[in-house]
Amino acid sequence: MKKFLLGAVSLIALGMAPAMAADLPMQSYTKAPAMIPAAYDWSGFYLGLNGGWGSTHKCWDENTGLGGAFLATDGCHDATGGVAGGQLGYRFQSGSWVFGFDLQGDWADLRGNSTSLLIGAPITNRSRIDGFGLFTGQIGYAFNTALLYVKGGAAVVADRFDGFNTATNAIFDTTSGTNRWGGTVGVGLEWAFVPNWSAAVEYDHMFLGTGTLDFANTAGVFTREDRIRQDADLVTVRVNYRWGGPVIAKY
Numbered sequence: 001m002k003k004f005l006l007g008a009v010s011l012i013a014l015g016m017a018p019a020m021a022a023d024l025p026m027q028s029y030t031k032a033p034a035m036i037p038a039a040y041d042w043s044g045f046y047l048g049l050n051g052g053w054g055s056t057h058k059c060w061d062e063n064t065g066l067g068g069a070f071l072a073t074d075g076c077h078d079a080t081g082g083v084a085g086g087q088l089g090y091r092f093q094s095g096s097w098v099f100g101f102d103l104q105g106d107w108a109d110l111r112g113n114s115t116s117l118l119i120g121a122p123i124t125n126r127s128r129i130d131g132f133g134l135f136t137g138q139i140g141y142a143f144n145t146a147l148l149y150v151k152g153g154a155a156v157v158a159d160r161f162d163g164f165n166t167a168t169n170a171i172f173d174t175t176s177g178t179n180r181w182g183g184t185v186g187v188g189l190e191w192a193f194v195p196n197w198s199a200a201v202e203y204d205h206m207f208l209g210t211g212t213l214d215f216a217n218t219a220g221v222f223t224r225e226d227r228i229r230q231d232a233d234l235v236t237v238r239v240n241y242r243w244g245g246p247v248i249a250k251y
Contacts, residue, residue: 040145040192043093044245051084052236054110058127062118063212063225072118074226079112079127083234091138098140098147105133113164122167129232132157134184134204145192155184155206161213161228173215173223182208198240206232
């Protein structure tokens with residue numbers, strides 16, 4: 001009898017199990033929420049290379065002589081060419097705002113000439129910039145891996161000037177090379193394409209003012225004194241490697 005009762009209970013339990021399972025509510029499964037990408041942080045030191053194109057506009061005004069008064073305009077011309085160099089800087093990010101400084105030094109080959117309006121042909125006034133340096137502060141606004149920034153500060157250029165005789169293919173007179181200081185402003189757009197590497201396109205304008213220079217012939221004899229006004233424009237592509245700062249912002 002005991003075995004009969006145990007068997008009956010087992011059969012009843014087996015018959016009720018599917019019905020009980022059918023009465024249980026179905027378990028729902030939800031997909032885990034997607035992770036929100038962390039914001040890129042531009043903080044840290046960076047070192048990079050740059051290259052591009054430059055143009056400088058120069059106007060020559062001749063004086064009556066050494067220390068003399070203005071005589072007449074001697075002509076204007078543009079000196080254009082390529083530039084290449086490097087930069088070093090540091091940035092600190094607070095929220096979406098980015099602050100920093102940038103030091104840039106470039107080799108340059110900006111050359112141009114025009115016929116002297118006072119001496120006349122075949123004498124041409126020639127000028128070139130052999131190099132320049134920019135010492136600037138930066139303020140930018142970050143859109144995650146994109147950074148729009150403005151910059152401003154001091155600029156210095158290595159100038160060279162001479163008068164050239166196109167008939168004899170010889171230098172008529174020249175002035176010793178000079179470094180001219182001025183100011184600069186610029187704007188750039190930078191994009192981080194991997195965590196520590198970024199690329200930028202940058203435009204800079206240099207205000208270089210007016211300088212008074214004495215010219216002499218190959219024998220060292222004074223020939224003229226010119227006041228030369230100039231400014232310059234630069235467009236460069238920059239590639240930077242950043243270190244010393246977090247890759248992503250902390251929340």
